[in-house]
Amino acid sequence: MIYYFSTTGNSLALARKLAAALGDGICSVTRTREKTLEGPAVGLVFPVYYGDVPANVQDFVRSHAFPEGAYVYALATCGSTWGRTFRTLQQLLGEKGCHLAWSRAVPLIANSTICMKSHIGYDLKKLDKEEALVREGAEAVKKRKEDHSQEQDSLLAGLFDTWLGRKIGNWYLAVQVAPDRCVRCGECVRLCPVENIHLGEKAAVMGNHCLHCLACLHGCPHQAITARGRVVLKEDQYRHPGVTVQELER
Incomplete structure (x- = not known):
């Protein structure tokens, strides 16, 4: 099962395409009622906030039980940088007795630009990146790949904290x-x-x-x-x- 959080649609669109490629289902973290997550593979798809995992997604991970031995992976949509997102998620999952096997940032369209300028003219061609990332993600999940290359610390995320x-x-x-x-x-x-x-x-x-x-x-x-x-x-x-x-x- 893929659990997603999305407010302007980037993460939902990505989760839906990935689920289709895997033959899996999706569920919003704001609508999930079960306290035990489903599947031999558990996906998390969400946006990056302040260079980190959104507070409500952190709460979701803390408050839910992950299946024993589950393959956990994550995709994080962002405007440019993902900060320490995957390092934080790895720490949260470690507290649950599991680990983040594979993760990837997906730079798309930042929804925060509206707070600094007008007449933005969003470049929707950036969304073309979705297809390649979905293919990469689907292959990683099917082959149970491990990739920790994007787990890093971030000075900017630390300052925001x-x-x-x-x-x-x-x-x-x-x-x-x-x-x-x-x-x-x-x-x-x-x-x-x-x-x-x-x-x-x-x-x-x-x-x-x-x-x-x-x-x-x-x-x-x-x-x-x-x-x-x-x-x-x-x-x-x-x-x-x-x-x-x-x-x-x-």
């Missing part, structure tokens, strides 16, 4: 609701993977445990979620072209 680093990162990716634009459609509520948004009487309301995944920012049909107070353009909202917004809802 400090108090100051978290403050800067959270400021940079800060999202808020613009009440004058919000029509209470509830899409942001359905997209938030950590249930940090609810509908108030007049507009959606943000809680205090944001994952900074930007699902709400990219998914709001009325551009009522702002990036550091700035209204984003519809043309700058990104979703993988092979994924629907409904497939990303929690």
Whole structure:
């Protein structure tokens, strides 16, 4: 089974293609109810946040039992660098009595670019890399290959893990609701993977445990979620072209 986490579609699209190549199934980490994961091979597909494994994916690994002797592998989508993602994942799996056998970063389209610029013009040709990585991943899983070449430490990820680093990162990716634009459609509520948004009487309301995944920012049909107070353009909202917004809802 392949367990994935995806907020703008890159990881879901990748997981789906890999599952098809392997004849395996997929399941979202936000929808998994069983505490014991399935399969002789367990795949994890997720985006890189702050050069590391997203906090909710770390919690998922900690709180679930892996089948004894399972072949565990991972694909991490990112804009450019994967930081210490696979080193962290190896440590987490070690605490569960298993290990990460094979891992690969997949540089695609970063969804955080929207926080720094407008009129982005996403280069969708970057998504062409998926096919080659899927073939490589499928071969690795079928042959039970071992590859630890991308398990590394990262100074940048280490800095983001400090108090100051978290403050800067959270400021940079800060999202808020613009009440004058919000029509209470509830899409942001359905997209938030950590249930940090609810509908108030007049507009959606943000809680205090944001994952900074930007699902709400990219998914709001009325551009009522702002990036550091700035209204984003519809043309700058990104979703993988092979994924629907409904497939990303929690």
